[in-house]
Amino acid sequence: MNTYTNLKTGTADGVRVITINRPDKLNALNRQTVSEIGQAVKEAAGDTEVYGMIITGEGPKAFAAGADIKEFSGLTKEQGMELSRAGQEVFQSIEDCPKPVIAAVNGFALGGGCELAMACHIRIASSNAFFGQPEVNLGIIPGYGGTQRLTRYIGKGKALELMITAERINAQTALQLGLVNYTVPPEMLMPKCMELLQLIRTKSPFAVGGVIRAVNACDGTPNGYKAEYAEFGKCFTAPDIHEGINAFLEKRAPSFR
Numbered sequence: 145m146n147t148y149t150n151l152k153t154g155t156a157d158g159v160r161v162i163t164i165n166r167p168d169k170l171n172a173l174n175r176q177t178v179s180e181i182g183q184a185v186k187e188a189a190g191d192t193e194v195y196g197m198i199i200t201g202e203g204p205k206a207f208a209a210g211a212d213i214k215e216f217s218g219l220t221k222e223q224g225m226e227l228s229r230a231g232q233e234v235f236q237s238i239e240d241c242p243k244p245v246i247a248a249v250n251g252f253a254l255g256g257g258c259e260l261a262m263a264c265h266i267r268i269a270s271s272n273a274f275f276g277q278p279e280v281n282l283g284i285i286p287g288y289g290g291t292q293r294l295t296r297y298i299g300k301g302k303a304l305e306l307m308i309t310a311e312r313i314n315a316q317t318a319l320q321l322g323l324v325n326y327t328v329p330p331e332m333l334m335p336k337c338m339e340l341l342q343l344i345r346t347k348s349p350f351a352v353g354g355v356i357r358a359v360n361a362c363d364g365t366p367n368g369y370k371a372e373y374a375e376f377g378k379c380f381t382a383p384d385i386h387e388g389i390n391a392f393l394e395k396r397a398p399s400f401r
Contacts, residue, residue, distance in 0.1 A: 145187065146183065146184070148180045148183070148184065149176060149180065150164065150180055151164060151180050151184055152165045152202065153184055155191075155193065155194060157338070157342070158193060158195045158196070158345065159195070159197065159198060160184075160188035160191070160196075161197070161200065161334075162181065162184045162185070162188070162199045162200075163199075163201065164181070164201045164202060164207075164208055166202070167203035167205070167206070169209075169212070170208075170209035170251075170252060171201040171202060171203075171206045171207065171208040171209060171257070172210055172211060173208050173211050173212065173231075173257065174211070175215060175227070178230070178288075179234065181199070181234060181238075181260070182233070182234035182238075185234075185237060185238050185245070186237065188243070194243065195244075195345055196244045196245070196246070196341040197243060197244070197245045197246070198245075198246050198247075198248050198334070198338075198341070199246070199247050199248070199260065200247070200248035200249075200333075200334070201251065201257075203251075204250060204251060204272070205250075205252065206251040206252040206253075206257070207248075207249045207251055207257050207260075207261060207273070208252075208253060208254075208260055209251075209254050210252075210254045210255030210256050210278070211256040211288075213282065216284070227287065228287035228288065231259075231287060232287070232288055235259060235260060235263035235288050235289050236263070238260075238263040239265070240356075240357075240360060241265075241356070242349075242352070242356055242357070243353070244341065244352060244356070245264045245265050246264060246266045246268060246337045246340065246341065247264035247268070248268055248333050248334060248337045249261050249268065249269040249315075249324070250272070250330065250333055251272060251274070252273075253269075253273060253274065254274070254275070254276045255276070255277060255278060255279055255290075256288050258276060258277055258290060259277075259286060259288040259289055259290040259293065262289070262290065262294060262323075263288075263289065265356060266325050266340065267318075267325055268324065268325060268326045268328065268340070269315040269318060269319070269324040269328075269333075270315065270327070270328065270329070270333045271315050271316075271327055271328065271329055271330065272330055273315040273318070273324075273327070274314055274315070275313050275315075275324075276306065276311065277294060277306060277307045277310070278312070280307065280309075280310050281310045285307070286307065290307070291303075291307065294306065294307065294323075297321075297322060298321045298322055298323055302321060315327040346397070346398075346400075347400070348382075348385075348387075348400045349384070349400060349401070350379065350382040350400075351384060354375035354378060354379060357371060357375055358372045383401065384400050384401070387400055388400075
């Protein structure tokens with residue numbers, strides 16, 4: 145396993161935990177940290193001993209409290225576009241990962257931190273979490289996919305409101321809006337993530353990857369349906385379907401590879 149400057153990584157029971165380790169900066173996402181997250185996700189995706197991931201932040205205060213604003217100073221239009229493109233590429237690699245990635249949101253998830261959480265497949269929030277896209281306070285807009293994912297998750301009207309007012313929402317409001325899947329007490333955050341991944345572990349990994357790809361293709365056009373029937377067909381090429389059907393007929397739990 146690689147070593148990183150701004151991340152801590154470890155594996156327990158087949159789950160790779162990726163922890164942003166800049167607590168003195170509230171785990172702000174500078175360029176190096178974003179790049180390292182991309183590398184860590186890619187490494188875990190290629191590790192046959194890993195079936196799922198958790199991304200979280202070090203310490204109780206922040207998951208990631210935005211980008212490192214100092215890096216924005218003096219950028220040209222072209223440099224700003226490149227910064228955004230590079231961040232979008234990393235976060236898209238998380239969304240496209242065929243293994244489930246859960247964001248364990250502890251504390252502030254603002255700006256780039258909110259965008260990172262939204263790139264994960266599932267979000268579980270500590271009861272002390274706060275979410276927001278406050279970029280307009282700096283004279284910029286979300287650049288790592290926030291305008292697109294927040295709109296997909298909570299709808300155009302509310303997403304626009306949150307982004308143009310820069311208002312923060314707490315964990316309970318995020319749950320009500322559908323931005324997060326669960327809220328739990330801080331001490332239950334990682335156990336809840338592990339519980340959910342242990343449940344997913346009992347399912348076909350081939351089918352789980354297919355679900356992720358098909359859901360990611362959902363864009364309100366026929367493209368999503370085309371992706372679904374393509375992924376459905378692929379299932380018949382893998383051994384998992386034989387084990388799943390045999391287990392069902394034999395009234396036993398399946399044992400997927």
